[in-house]
Amino acid sequence: MTRFEATSRQLIVDQYFDLRATLNGTQDFRWRPWQDDWCSGVLSGNLLHIRQVKGGVEYRADSDLGDLLQSYFRLDEDIAAIRADLAHSDENLAGLMEKYPYLRVLRQPDPWECLVAYICSVKNTVKRTGVHVESVAELGHEVNLEGETRHAFPTPREILAAGEAQLGALELGLDRHSKIIEAAERIRDGKLDLGHLSQPDVCYAEAKRRLKGCRGVGDKVADSIALFALDKMEAFPVDRWVARAVARNYFPHQESPSGDDLVMWAQDRFGEYAGYANQLLFLDERRLGSMTAQVG
DNA sequence: CGCCAGGGTAGAC
DNA sequence: GTCTACCATGGC
Numbered sequence: 001m002t003r004f005e006a007t008s009r010q011l012i013v014d015q016y017f018d019l020r021a022t023l024n025g026t027q028d029f030r031w032r033p034w035q036d037d038w039c040s041g042v043l044s045g046n047l048l049h050i051r052q053v054k055g056g057v058e059y060r061a062d063s064d065l066g067d068l069l070q071s072y073f074r075l076d077e078d079i080a081a082i083r084a085d086l087a088h089s090d091e092n093l094a095g096l097m098e099k100y101p102y103l104r105v106l107r108q109p110d111p112w113e114c115l116v117a118y119i120c121s122v123k124n125t126v127k128r129t130g131v132h133v134e135s136v137a138e139l140g141h142e143v144n145l146e147g148e149t150r151h152a153f154p155t156p157r158e159i160l161a162a163g164e165a166q167l168g169a170l171e172l173g174l175d176r177h178s179k180i181i182e183a184a185e186r187i188r189d190g191k192l193d194l195g196h197l198s199q200p201d202v203c204y205a206e207a208k209r210r211l212k213g214c215r216g217v218g219d220k221v222a223d224s225i226a227l228f229a230l231d232k233m234e235a236f237p238v239d240r241w242v243a244r245a246v247a248r249n250y251f252p253h254q255e256s257p258s259g260d261d262l263v264m265w266a267q268d269r270f271g272e273y274a275g276y277a278n279q280l281l282f283l284d285e286r287r288l289g290s291m292t293a294q295v296g
Numbered sequence: 297c298g299c300c301a302g303g304g305t306a307g308a309c
Numbered sequence: 310g311t312c313t314a315c316c317a318t319g320g321c
Binding site: 123124125127128173174175 | 316317318319320
């Protein structure tokens with residue numbers, strides 16, 4: 001287990017990790033730059049400012065968020081053992097872990113916010129998805145810190161209270177607002193219980209199946225929510241970058257599996273921590289893609 | 297202008 | 310079950 005210590009507004013982590021690289025992993029769309037090297041984010045209704053310091057991270061907030069951040073950054077998890085296990089079984093991943101030694105997968109505290117965010121991410125850019133999520137967040141109550149005003153993410157009940165007209169006025173495009181409302185109704189009606197799905201005794205396959213009951217939630221979106229907010233580390237979200245990374249690294253001279261076959265291949269190969277492998281493959285492929293885009 | 301952006305759905309076969 | 314048109318819009 002990673003040793004850490006929470007002092008007043010600081011988390012001392014014995015294993016240095018890169019806050020900016022982790023937050024920019026685009027798993028949580030609600031982080032933005034604040035002042036100097038500080039970042040601003042809203043976690044479980046708490047507005048906080050956070051930055052990297054030597055040996056850990058430092059934050060400012062109106063209350064003690066040590067436990068919340070410990071969970072968020074997965075400091076309760078033996079990441080060194082997981083990485084050693086993956087490196088031992090896969091040469092390619094070993095190389096990627098040397099290349100990106102400080103990458104972490106976040107454990108987002110609000111699965112509902114994550115669900116809305118990834119509904120918004122469909123056929124969308126990362127940047128505009130963030131804009132859309134912040135637009136929805138304005139329906140939540142205000143939170144303030146050091147002169148900055150942001151909003152807690154609205155509950156399903158608050159979104160339903162706002163109504164179709166107000167959500168439609170956000171101009172999310174692609175009928176996203178009605179997909180969000182339908183998901184909120186499923187939660188209100190008890191057809192979807194995200195808190196239950198996050199429990200350890202609910203398996204990945206069950207959580208994914210339940211999530212896909214929502215319109216606008218297919219394989220990729222369901223896997224993303226399962227991995228980033230429901231603590232299902234074997235989830236393997238496949239977008240065009242991950243599909244390309246697998247094809248390039250593992251099937252250079254033959255046809256790569258696709259769709260469901262690709263997810264099953266990944267779980268067979270990477271095991272219960274396929275999600276870590278997924279993020280390494282995604283990050284590397286995206287970085288290579290943006291580099292070649294600059295050249296070409 | 298053309299192309300792409302962390303896909304999913306409904307409809308046709 | 311598999312394939313396809315379509316969805317809407319800003320940035321480059």
